[in-house]
Amino acid sequence: MSEAIDAATTRPLRPARNWVLIIGALGMVSLMTWWSARGIGFSIIELACNLPGGRRLLVESWPPDWSFFPRLLGPLLETLQIAVIGTVIGGILAIPIAVLAARNLTPGFLVWFVDRNFMNILRTLPDLFWAMLFAAAVGFGPVAGALALTVFTIAVISKLWSESLEAIDMAVPEAVRAAGGSWLAMLQFGAIPQALPHYVSYTLYAFELNVRASMILGLVGAGGIGMVLETQRSTFEYPRVTLIVLSVLVLVLIIEQISESIRRRLI
């Protein structure tokens, strides 16, 4: 049929690749890497010469000191508890902060502007900074760690979830308003249900991050397994350090498995 022939002749040609762009981008990345390596004195040759030192550290760290494990259980549990408190309190506080920062739901520009900047400040300052701040405020220990992780959780969830909220379909919220619903009713029945699976998913993700982070927080005296890690490292008990790292790894893997299975069921 002539129709088929017509169709063949009008098939568009595959556009040519933009080699200039590809080579240019690769060149740019190479140049930046070279410039940065020079700047911090990063050299492959020097690294190779220093490898024996690293090898000695690895040899000294193996095998792990299994007999140390009973003394880890308490701090591991404390790490988990710090992460739970941080995730729950942070997760709840993140809800209003995320809603007010979503352009389509916020009640006014000023509220949005203030809230957005508040979120930016939370995110800009690292969790270690918050841990030190709270350690100074409430004393060294797990409470300072839990407070630091609360702030960290708010920062993570509010940023991610406010973006999910901005992507929802505003048709249903409008229907709630058409029925005479207030702003709160619009949120509760029209907006939030659409983004609820994302909220659960991000909260679980924040919990994983918190378990990891509570290891670092101990370095500045904010409780948990990190404090044990710091003591053992500073006394060169490398087999014990290995055991600590391994046990945190296992804990994180278990939590990841559980939250992944919850997430799968949700979506």
Add this chain to the structure above:
Amino acid sequence: MNDKAAIRFKGAGVVYPNGAVGLAGIDLEIKPGEFVVVVGSSGAGKSTLLRSVNGLTPLTDGTITVGGQPVPKKEGRELRRLRAGVGMIFQDFRITRRLTVMTNVLVGRVAHVPGWRAMFNLWPAADREIAFKALERVGIADKAWVRAGDLSGGQQQRVGIARALAQEPAIILADEPVASLDPVTTHQIMRDLVRINEELGITTVVNLHFLDLARRYGQRIIGLRGGELVYDGTANSVTQEDFKNIYGRDPDAGDVLDEREAS
């Protein structure tokens, strides 16, 4: 019939921020208990007309009164009170698929119960009863505890209608309520709307695209073209010539639902 159900447009006009004219100089009176069908091609201002009644689209010109009260131009308590008495049904249903049918219908009660009760799902028994009655009226009470998203298209639109009924409204606005449904379901939903209008005396304004549906179900037909009112008469007296004037062209097969009825 109470006068709360009357709608009056006086020189009503809407110009959108991008300069598009939604409505221009509409003078119109809809009496309590009427079943009015609004026809016109897309962009003629049908949706704007409906949305201006409950203030979803504020007028830029003229006034609309609902039950003698002017429609407020700003969001707030007064507009919410007016909306509480005006149910709306949408082409895309606009129900929350993730929530149960019952919760979706109870949304029709949000303006009638204290905020904290809705917030914690502590709906008064009387309001739950109203919601159940609304579901019974559209014949899907058995689906009350099913997730709304699990229902068929026709059933989802019935949830939308039940939500409007739960408001115990004086007026129902239906914006192309059957445009996403198959022909069989379309007729069921249209019959539901007519029956509700007859049984409860609720003033009903329905936007429709299909001419045969307008003629079959409307008592009174209003024609819009370019935001202006170009036809207002009974469904029995509307002629092919009138439709031609409303659409600005001869109606064709795309303007009727059932092609056998095309003349």
